[in-house]
Amino acid sequence: xxxxxxxxxxxxxxxxxxxxxxxxxSYPPEAVATLARVLDLGPGSTLLELGAGTGKLTRLLVPSGxxxxxxxxxxxxRARLAEMAPGVELIDGTAEAIxxxxxxxxxxxxxxxxxxxxxxxxxxxxxxxxRPGGRLALVWNFRDEAQPWVAELGRLIHRLASExxxxxxxxxxxxxxxxxxxxxxxxxxxxxxQELSRAGVLDRVASVSFVASASAADRSALLADVAAFLERxxxxxxxxxxxxxxxxxxxxxxxxxxxxxxxxxxxxxxxxRGGVPKPPVNGSRILRLGxxxxxxxxxxxxxxxxxxxxxxxxxxxxxxVREDGHQAFPxxxxxxxxxxxxxxxALQPGYRLAFGEGRDSDGGALIELVKHxxxxxxxxxxxxxxxxxxxxxxxxxxxxxxxARVLREGPVTPGMAVRVERNAEA
Numbered sequence: 142x143x144x145x146x147x148x149x150x151x152x153x154x155x156x157x158x159x160x161x162x163x164x165x166x167s168y169p170p171e172a173v174a175t176l177a178r179v180l181d182l183g184p185g186s187t188l189l190e191l192g193a194g195t196g197k198l199t200r201l202l203v204p205s206g207x208x209x210x211x212x213x214x215x216x217x218x219r220a221r222l223a224e225m226a227p228g229v230e231l232i233d234g235t236a237e238a239i240x241x242x243x244x245x246x247x248x249x250x251x252x253x254x255x256x257x258x259x260x261x262x263x264x265x266x267x268x269x270x271x272r273p274g275g276r277l278a279l280v281w282n283f284r285d286e287a288q289p290w291v292a293e294l295g296r297l298i299h300r301l302a303s304e305x306x307x308x309x310x311x312x313x314x315x316x317x318x319x320x321x322x323x324x325x326x327x328x329x330x331x332x333x334x335q336e337l338s339r340a341g342v343l344d345r346v347a348s349v350s351f352v353a354s355a356s357a358a359d360r361s362a363l364l365a366d367v368a369a370f371l372e373r374x375x376x377x378x379x380x381x382x383x384x385x386x387x388x389x390x391x392x393x394x395x396x397x398x399x400x401x402x403x404x405x406x407x408x409x410x411x412x413x414r415g416g417v418p419k420p421p422v423n424g425s426r427i428l429r430l431g432x433x434x435x436x437x438x439x440x441x442x443x444x445x446x447x448x449x450x451x452x453x454x455x456x457x458x459x460x461x462v463r464e465d466g467h468q469a470f471p472x473x474x475x476x477x478x479x480x481x482x483x484x485x486x487a488l489q490p491g492y493r494l495a496f497g498e499g500r501d502s503d504g505g506a507l508i509e510l511v512k513h514x515x516x517x518x519x520x521x522x523x524x525x526x527x528x529x530x531x532x533x534x535x536x537x538x539x540x541x542x543x544x545a546r547v548l549r550e551g552p553v554t555p556g557m558a559v560r561v562e563r564n565a566e567a
Contacts, residue, residue, distance in 0.1 A: 145237040146214045149305040149354055150257050157353030158217035162195040164344030166282050166335035172389045173201045175329050179393045180248035180276055182207040189246040189270065191236045192254025194218050196226040198280060203229065212239065237262040243464055244272045252280040256306040260316035261409060261421050265470040268322040269460040273398040277323060278391060281308060285386035290376040297367055301359060303351045319421040321408045321556040322456065323394040334384040339371050342383065397481060401457060403561040405482025408456055410553055411472030417520055419472040424554035427451060427506040429547050432477050448511045449544040452476040455485040458540040467531055468523040474532065475520065476542050480559055486539035493562040496553055506551030514542040
């Protein structure tokens with residue numbers, strides 16, 4: 142398995158676990174009640190929490206009666222989690238390679254951690270381990286910087302900011318929108334405040350990953366400046382306790398589940414100028430020689446050309462390959478389009494796939510399957526013992542990629558409907 146924990150998260154949270162527990166806020170009862178309701182938590186249900194940290198949310202969900210599996214990759218955080226939420230089952234692992242079997246949990250929750258994940262890999266894994274009808278929830282505590290002193294505190298903290306992912310910048314939202322493995326998210330917000338001593342405010346600052354991982358000198362200088370700021374700002378000067386305001390956002394979405402057949406959906410559009418993996422994009426246009434903006438490190442005769450213009454793969458195949466212990470996620474093997482709901486084992490050369498719903502499918506892109514894409518050594522690092530035959534059309538046709546030619550050009554986006562049309566000559 143490939144270690145995908147961001148190095149800054151690993152360093153910062155390993156060093157700052159104690160400050161995290163002391164300084165980070167809890168979650169308001171209204172938000173916890175919303176989670177219990179939308180995830181249908183209760184006796185007999187199984188909840189997986191990813192990036193559980195020290196158990197700030199975990200301990201609040203224990204009274205629901207659900208069986209809770211708490212996954213946390215940082216050892217120091219996991220040790221505090223064991224203290225704060227005894228009886229919860231702990232898992233050492235990452236969101237990108239969840240060490241659980243497929244369709245084994247009823248719900249997944251991520252509190253204050255989703256921005257650290259490799260989004261497409263994590264969503265693919267969450268989809269794999271969720272049972273049909275299961276839901277994913279994301280929870281965030283955002284400092285309410287509408288108050289001037291909180292905004293100034295944020296500016297001080299971000300003096301040490303690095304290029305690490307940040308919850309506030311919204312890139313995780315854009316990345317999640319590039320994946321259609323889940324239905325659209327619903328959202329609920331709650332306002333609350335965390336009462337902190339001045340030492341507590343300093344712990345809150347010290348718990349930020351890029352502050353905890355900074356040099357001792359830089360960290361000490363920042364904390365000294367924050368202490369001085371608290372002394373002089375009118376909103377905090379002379380006060381033993383301060384209320385740090387937050388907006389808690391709860392987001393939830395249902396796992397997209399489609400019985401394999403002849404109609405499905407595009408769950409990911411992947412392209413780059415060459416090499417693997419091909420990352421997800423917001424959409425593209427299917428052209429005669431491939432997706433607009435796509436390319437190959439090794440073009441024809443290895444890849445591309447008229448008969449290899451589009452490379453296709455099934456999310457169901459990805460999940461079966463993962464169950465066998467290999468790495469797999471949309472775009473990992475150089476495919477352009479990941480589809481959900483198509484009966485892969487029933488496909489044959491000459492079958493056509495039409496993109497778009499209703500009238501759109503009549504004038505949308507139309508492609509024709511040509512042959513299975515033979516696996517090559519470029520993708521061997523994703524496979525245990527480099528066993529690339531696991532996706533060979535000769536050995537596992539139900540889990541092999543397909544090459545297709547383009548009969549009619551048109552747009553393609555995540556969430557777009559796709560329909561198999563059996564060519565009369567096929």
